[in-house]
Amino acid sequence: MSRTIFSFAALAIAVASMLPAADADPEKGNEVFDEQCAQCHHAYKDEKKAGPSLKWLFSRDKLESNGKPVSDGSVLEMVEKGGRGMPAFKGTLSEEDKADLLAYLKTI
Ligand code: HEC
Known part of the structure; x- marks a missing residue:
């Protein structure tokens, strides 16, 4: 019996660690974006900077840069991996x- 409880606990921990995105925080993502990405990407207007605008990224069919x-x-x-530039x-x-x-990019 205690073994069953133990395996359930182990399973729960394993599942939780496989789903880091479940508690992803778009507000923290916004900070990361402002620090690391905003100098090259617009998030609020559909205009190119050094890189393509990421506004509505997740509403698009394909990535502009590689067609994926x-x-x-x-x-x-x-x-x-980065890309050209x-x-x-x-x-x-x-x-x-x-x-x-990722959670943040889905909100813009
Ligand atoms: C020094 C400028 C620079 C920085 C900093 C930068 N990018 Fe980029 N990014 C680019 C360029 C240039 C491209 C186009 C790459 C290509 O055509 O291969 C690009 C392409 C992309 C694409 C593909 C868009 C599309 O539609 O094809 C995504 C997504 C992306 N960047 C996300 C990010 C994120 C998220 C960050 C921050 C962690 C970031 N970038 C930081 C310059 C930058």
Whole structure:
């Protein structure tokens, strides 16, 4: 019996750690964006800076830069690896920062 309880607890912890996005905070994501991304990307107007505007990013079908369908995965890939003229943020942003950032990008 106690073993069953133990495995449920272990399962709950495993599931919780697989879902960091569940408690992602768009307001923190906004801060990350202002610090790391805003110098090259507009969030509120559809106008190019150094990089394409990210306004309505998640309402679009495809990324402007590489034509990939817009999804958590393709946006994260861009952020982690960078692009032509965009630095890679793989070592700069924590998993939490990235989850918060995605949550924020979905609000603009
Ligand atoms: C030094 C300028 C610069 C910074 C800083 C920067 N980007 Fe970019 N970003 C670019 C450029 C330039 C492109 C176009 C890349 C290409 O065409 O390959 C781009 C492309 C993108 C794209 C793809 C958009 C599309 O429609 O194709 C996303 C998403 C993106 N950036 C998100 C971010 C996020 C999030 C941050 C902050 C963590 C960030 N960028 C920081 C310059 C920048």
